[in-house]
Amino acid sequence: MAESGPTVLIFDDEPGLREVLQITLRRQGFHVDAMPGCNKAIQAITERETPYPLIITDLVMPDGSGMDVLAAARERTHHTQVIMVTAYSTVESAIEAMRLGAYDFVTKPFSPQEIAQLARKALEKSEIVAENRRLRAHLATLVPPPGEPENLFGESPSMQRVAALVKKAANTKTTVLITGESGTGKERCARVLHELSDRSGGPFCVINCGALPEALMESELFGHEKGAFTGASQSTLGMFRQAQGGTLLLDEVGELPLALQVKLLRVLQERRVRPVGSTQEVEVDVRVLAATNRDVEAGVESGSFRQDLYYRLNVIRVELPPLRERREDIGRLARSMVKRFSNEFDKQVDGLSREALDALETYAFPGNIRELENIMERAVALTSGSRIELDDLPSGVVAGRQSTTPIQGELPESGCDLDGVLADTERHYIRQALDRTGGVRKKAAELLGITFRSMRYRLNKLGMDVDGSD
Secondary structure, three states, X not given: OOOOOOEEEXXXXXXXXXXXXXXXXXXXXXXXXXXXXXXXXXXXXXXXXXXXXXXXXXXXXXXXXXXXXXXXXXXXXXXXXXXXXXXXXXXXXXXXXXXXXXXXXXXXXXXXXXXXXXXXXXXXXXXXXXXXXXXXHHHHXXXXXXXXXXXXXXXXXXXXXXXXXXXXXXXXXXOEEEEOOOOOOHHHHHHHHXXXXXXXXXXXXXXXXXXXXXXXXXXXXXXXXXXXXXOOOOOEOOHHHHOOOOEEEEEOHHHOOHHHHHHHHHHHHHOEEOXXXXXXXEEXXXXXXXXXXXXXHXXXXXXXXXXXXXHHHOOEEEEOOOHHHOHHXXXXXXXXXXXXXXXXXXXXXXXXXXXXXXXXXXOOOOOHHHHHHHHHHHHHHHOOOOXXXXXXXXXXXXXXXXXXXXXXXXOOOOOOOHHHHHHHHHHHHHHHHHHHOOOXXXXXXXXXXXXXXXXXXXXXXXXXXXXXXX
């Protein structure tokens, strides 16, 4: 295979091992620089125009130590990942290497294929850390100077409150639970919390708790030892140790099975993880964020989510409102997306027509910001004009331009009690929705285009003592 990927630096005093690793990694598409000594490796690290994304180094060398190489790499940049290999492994040296920021520690003998697999994972982490730094630089352009109006998340009052809470919570060590419907930007909110924190120089790692089989989840979270189970040909760190010194987002935490909830609770309390197949615990320094689109309180009530874990995660709660409840942000978001996709597609699209914007602002957006992003990408890709017109939008968005709610009656000459009229209208439609769904509140909430939490809030606010089920 031709070399087309990133460049890996290898140094080891055994010529045969260097050659085997070179051949293996080049077959995987990597460029490879290989050197026999510590001093030459450190010189290459410090003098190279762009940092190496990955270094594979022996621990013990005639002219130095792999720890010296690790220190040189860390001094140059945080996104370089370092894999230590050695025939003289001890628990103490492995712990020290990990404490100083090594990606992993491998004991000889090992197969070249194991190193190739580990290299791919390390390079993925390198890309994540580099992307975090680019995001941090971009974020600096979004945060207004002191005294200017907040515009980090949007101009709507609800998102201004979210922005203020995020900024207060960023530099604490406290666990934050981010809730909201799918597509409301929970992961972006978590990234902002990380980038505004004093951990922004460390990694930001994400694990989707609903995307992996239960049998693999414990290993992905806490790591495993070589031989811990069938197919475990090499030890792995797990996400908690990969996020060392940084932030770990547990996405869709409501999907965690109960057995893992117990182990996660213990890690949050003790700040230690025990890899699968190991008898020793490893201390971790990680700020934990959690996100879910589920009603976690309902899970606690039903017994599918542990109450003690809920309290541990829900120290600070950031609830992201759906896009339909902050329509004043739709125009700003849409224009920003049009600009971004115009640059990506190398097109000259300057904005949206008034008709297109009206259609977006009256659409319900069941998919929230993610759906808006998809709509704008499609519109920019397909338009032949200099701005997005109504015809460039999907038919479902255009069809939703006309209000489906009948508005009747004239404003009396003497005026009216608008709050009372709105409350009566709200009661009227809530009763109809409950009647139509047989009193099932969740289904009624879906029919009204609101969240179950919002339904409960409205019932309480309006004093509606309605018989029914959740």
